[in-house]
Amino acid sequence: MEYFLQQGLNALALGGTYALLGLGLAVVFSVLGLINFAHGELMTLTGYGIFYTLLMGVPYPLALLAGVLIAALAAVLMERIAFRPVRNASPTTMLLTSFAVSTILHILFQNLISARPKAIPVPDAIIGAVSVGSMQIGIIQLLSIAITAVSLLGLTLFLKKSLLGIAMRAAAEDFNVARLMGVNANMVISTAFAISGILAGIAGVLWLFQRGSVDPMMGFLPVLKAFIAVVLGGLGSLTGAVIGGFILGIIEVSLRAYLPDGMLAYRDAISLTLVILVLFFLPQGIVPRRESVR
Amino acid sequence: MPVTLLSVQKVAVRYGAIQAVENAELAVAAGEIVTLLGANGAGKSSLLNACMGLVPLAGGQVHFDGQRISGTRTEHVVRRGMTLTPEGRRVFPGLSVADNLAIGAAASPQLRRETAARRTEMYDLFPRLHERQKQLAGTLSGGEQQMLAIARSLMSNPKLLLLDEPSLGLAPNIVDQIFDIIAALRARGVTILLVEQNAELALDIADRGYVLAGGRIVLSGTPGELRASGLERVYLGAH
Numbered sequence: 001m002e003y004f005l006q007q008g009l010n011a012l013a014l015g016g017t018y019a020l021l022g023l024g025l026a027v028v029f030s031v032l033g034l035i036n037f038a039h040g041e042l043m044t045l046t047g048y049g050i051f052y053t054l055l056m057g058v059p060y061p062l063a064l065l066a067g068v069l070i071a072a073l074a075a076v077l078m079e080r081i082a083f084r085p086v087r088n089a090s091p092t093t094m095l096l097t098s099f100a101v102s103t104i105l106h107i108l109f110q111n112l113i114s115a116r117p118k119a120i121p122v123p124d125a126i127i128g129a130v131s132v133g134s135m136q137i138g139i140i141q142l143l144s145i146a147i148t149a150v151s152l153l154g155l156t157l158f159l160k161k162s163l164l165g166i167a168m169r170a171a172a173e174d175f176n177v178a179r180l181m182g183v184n185a186n187m188v189i190s191t192a193f194a195i196s197g198i199l200a201g202i203a204g205v206l207w208l209f210q211r212g213s214v215d216p217m218m219g220f221l222p223v224l225k226a227f228i229a230v231v232l233g234g235l236g237s238l239t240g241a242v243i244g245g246f247i248l249g250i251i252e253v254s255l256r257a258y259l260p261d262g263m264l265a266y267r268d269a270i271s272l273t274l275v276i277l278v279l280f281f282l283p284q285g286i287v288p289r290r291e292s293v294r
Numbered sequence: 295m296p297v298t299l300l301s302v303q304k305v306a307v308r309y310g311a312i313q314a315v316e317n318a319e320l321a322v323a324a325g326e327i328v329t330l331l332g333a334n335g336a337g338k339s340s341l342l343n344a345c346m347g348l349v350p351l352a353g354g355q356v357h358f359d360g361q362r363i364s365g366t367r368t369e370h371v372v373r374r375g376m377t378l379t380p381e382g383r384r385v386f387p388g389l390s391v392a393d394n395l396a397i398g399a400a401a402s403p404q405l406r407r408e409t410a411a412r413r414t415e416m417y418d419l420f421p422r423l424h425e426r427q428k429q430l431a432g433t434l435s436g437g438e439q440q441m442l443a444i445a446r447s448l449m450s451n452p453k454l455l456l457l458d459e460p461s462l463g464l465a466p467n468i469v470d471q472i473f474d475i476i477a478a479l480r481a482r483g484v485t486i487l488l489v490e491q492n493a494e495l496a497l498d499i500a501d502r503g504y505v506l507a508g509g510r511i512v513l514s515g516t517p518g519e520l521r522a523s524g525l526e527r528v529y530l531g532a533h
Binding site: 166167 | 369380384406
């Protein structure tokens with residue numbers, strides 16, 4: 001039972017990170033129809049942002065904040081410089097543009113910084129575990145779950161209560177009619193990218209807590225997983241992205257915990273097979289995107 | 295002589311090689327209900343979208359309330375006082391009635407400040423929407439969605455309302471209700487440009503009308519003149 005609870009918390013922590021990344025992808029997709037393959041580089045930028053601000057002697061919590069803000073700013077600039085000029089082009093053009101942005105950033109990281117990992121120390125205060133009854137719970141796990149919960153709550157409040165948030169939901173459902181009502185298209189799209197950057201930054205911080213280092217490839221694997229989570233949850237649905245993220249986290253952690261040792265190498269293959277099975281029965285994902293009545 | 299609110303001069307709209315509107319001339323004076331008639335695919339919606347700045351003009355100019363609006367962004371057009379209720383209602387299905395209305399007042403800081411007061415006005419005008427203010431728009435009936443779509447457009451306090459096919463897909467008794475609302479709006483001082491396939495209904499309520507066929511204005515005049523000039527032939531000819 002304890003082992004089960006422990007693994008449950010692990011699944012929540014990992015799934016939460018996927019959920020944040022998936023949400024970032026889904027927010028942009030919902031308003032622009034673009035899968036931003038450069039999303040992982042935003043996560044990596046957070047890592048380098050934290051690395052260099054720490055190097056400059058900035059206190060640890062402020063460095064984390066700076067890392068997140070750098071990702072948000074980078075996301076907004078990415079849209080302004082790379083995606084806005086091709087906004088009315090075909091979805092394929094936008095997709096290829098995002099590949100290009102991803103590749104360019106990746107090469108810049110390699111050539112201007114280093115292809116090798118840079119260590120980012122994790123403070124002693126959050127290493128270790130607290131005892132709850134007879135259970136040992138990792139502080140990093142608890143922190144991850146708490147940060148994920150606060151982020152999801154904050155985003156939900158923003159989308160439900162603020163006019164800009166309501167306008168973003170409206171634009172996600174019917175962009176042309178939102179424009180017709182006088183909603184500023186650039187404003188909505190910039191906000192979507194800023195949110196996706198903040199979410200990638202927060203996910204980046206959580207990922208760094210686990211890994212303790214940043215390298216040019218840091219964002220690749222988690223964002224690939226997040227993409228799978230988004231497809232699983234239903235492309236374009238924000239709720240779906242969160243659900244998909246948590247399901248993928250649960251699948252991965254369960255396989256790691258309960259597969260016999262000899263099978264562990266096949267973990268990713270098995271988890272992807274499970275995802276394909278779900279999509280076989282729910283091809284639109286778990287929460288299909290609401291289409292407006294035309 | 296009443297003030298000309300909307301003036302469309304030699305407007306052309308193209309989608310790639312397709313010529314949707316050609317050399318269209320149209321004017322709407324303050325206080326009028328003007329109807330724009332034509333068969334499916336005649337270019338009516340394209341012309342309205344072009345007036346709103348949603349599709350670029352391939353030629354010509356649009357002036358509204360004494361200022362040139364062609365080439366400006368849609369939100370500026372809405373701020374100046376012209377809105378469009380699109381064909382097929384197009385409410386935001388996943389947003390509540392109240393939130394749909396809030397989006398209608400998103401175009402300027404001043405409108406945003408007046409959101410609550412305008413919404414109360416809309417609820418007075420459409421009591422059904424008041425009852426359902428927390429409901430998701432996608433769960434409303436077709437007639438209620440059309441009321442919501444019109445109310446959403448009225449949130450920006452427009453001088454001129456462009457109504458694109460408000461009767462489309464609605465039961466006859468609901469259509470009567472919608473046309474009563476249109477008449478009530480005129481009584482409140484809203485000028486209306488009404489696009490309709492249902493020519494009889496539109497001519498009953500309009501002061502003047504234009505007929506669009508193959509992207510060109512082929513007829514214009516009072517309802518009596520249009521009826522006398524063989525409207526049916528134009529419709530049949532367009533098919």
